Amino acid sequence: HAKQKGRNNFQFFADQLELMAHHRLQLRNDLRRALTNQEFRLVYQPKIDLATREIRGAEALIRWQPANGDPISPAQFIPSAEENGFIVEIGEWVIDEVGRQLAEWREQGRGCPVALNISTKHFQLGDLVGSIKQMIERYNIEPDLIEIEVTESAFIEDMPKTALALTTLRAMGVLCSIDDFGTGFSSLSYLLTLPIDILKIDKIFVDNATQSAKQQALLKTIVELAHALDIRVVAEGIEDEATGTLLHQLHCDMAQGFYFSRPLPPETFHTLLLSGGSLPHES
Ligand code: C2E
Ligand code: MG
Numbered sequence: 019h020a021k022q023k024g025r026n027n028f029q030f031f032a033d034q035l036e037l038m039a040h041h042r043l044q045l046r047n048d049l050r051r052a053l054t055n056q057e058f059r060l061v062y063q064p065k066i067d068l069a070t071r072e073i074r075g076a077e078a079l080i081r082w083q084p085a086n087g088d089p090i091s092p093a094q095f096i097p098s099a100e101e102n103g104f105i106v107e108i109g110e111w112v113i114d115e116v117g118r119q120l121a122e123w124r125e126q127g128r129g130c131p132v133a134l135n136i137s138t139k140h141f142q143l144g145d146l147v148g149s150i151k152q153m154i155e156r157y158n159i160e161p162d163l164i165e166i167e168v169t170e171s172a173f174i175e176d177m178p179k180t181a182l183a184l185t186t187l188r189a190m191g192v193l194c195s196i197d198d199f200g201t202g203f204s205s206l207s208y209l210l211t212l213p214i215d216i217l218k219i220d221k222i223f224v225d226n227a228t229q230s231a232k233q234q235a236l237l238k239t240i241v242e243l244a245h246a247l248d249i250r251v252v253a254e255g256i257e258d259e260a261t262g263t264l265l266h267q268l269h270c271d272m273a274q275g276f277y278f279s280r281p282l283p284p285e286t287f288h289t290l291l292l293s294g295g296s297l298p299h300e301s
């Protein structure tokens with residue numbers, strides 16, 4: 019009887035695994051079709067200089083709008099794309115699209131630095147340096163207009179490969195920033211060995227910071243550490259003036275957040291950039 023029950027359990031899990039494999043394959047096909055049908059687009063969230071409240075750059079964020087269906091958020095499909103490897107194709111599309119956009123803005127008079135998110139998996143499975151080099155040449159882009167955002171997980175999963183890619187990119191003039199800083203369970207030693215230009219403090223350290231002396235101490239220490247290493251600091255997820263003011267008082271350099279602006283379609287972002295940017299100021 020116990021044996022029979024064990025077999026049933028095994029069958030149950032085998033069926034589940036098959037179902038999951040099926041879903042993975044299905045999603046990979048959906049993502050490939052989405053790429054072919056041009057269902058992906060990028061939106062741009064302004065990065066604000068906290069001292070002047072001027073736009074200093076933007077982060078490109080991917081959006082998937084299926085032809086007939088509801089929009090799907092990156093939090094839903096990026097992790098799956100990382101699992102099935104399609105993240106490399108997505109990353110290559112993002113890299114090329116940012117190059118195309120920067121060239122278009124240049125034609126229209128003025129662009130600004132753009133940060134793009136690169137998955138940890140891209141370092142392992144793809145040729146990141148090759149793709150960025152190709153984009154820079156194809157659209158004749160100034161390398162220092164490109165900033166790649168990577169998470170600390172890249173250093174845990176494959177340090178030698180990541181280090182080589184980042185060092186090569188840095189030598190080309192591309193900037194490197196650490197996304198979601200402080201959430202990755204990694205050692206800080208990479209700050210000494212890797213060419214890091216920017217730390218992005220994760221929203222979890224920013225939320226409710228005005229109410230917490232401990233959080234403020236942590237934020238202050240992160241900013242001081244970064245500055246001592248000649249690294250600039252961006253705070254993520256600022257949702258109100260009080261938090262923006264606080265981060266400025268703590269000498270944080272830049273900020274992003276719904277308070278300043280949501281991610282915008284490229285035309286809207288560019289209009290805002292050219293207008294000199296009327297983003298909220300301390301009153
Ligand atoms: P991330 O790179 O840390 O991006 C910041 C996320 O926080 C974005 O969500 C942004 O819309 C959101 N955000 C910005 N300000 C605020 C705020 O004030 N409040 C709140 N609640 N949220 C704010 P989004 O666009 O949904 O992207 C989620 C994550 O998906 C990104 O986190 C990134 O890890 C990933 N992702 C987005 N686009 C790409 C991409 O092109 N490639 C890769 N590999 N990953 C991407
Ligand atoms: Mg990011």
Ligand code: MG
Pocket residue numbers: 197198218220254
């Ligand atoms: Mg982040």
Ligand code: MG
Pocket residue numbers: 198
């Ligand atoms: Mg994040």
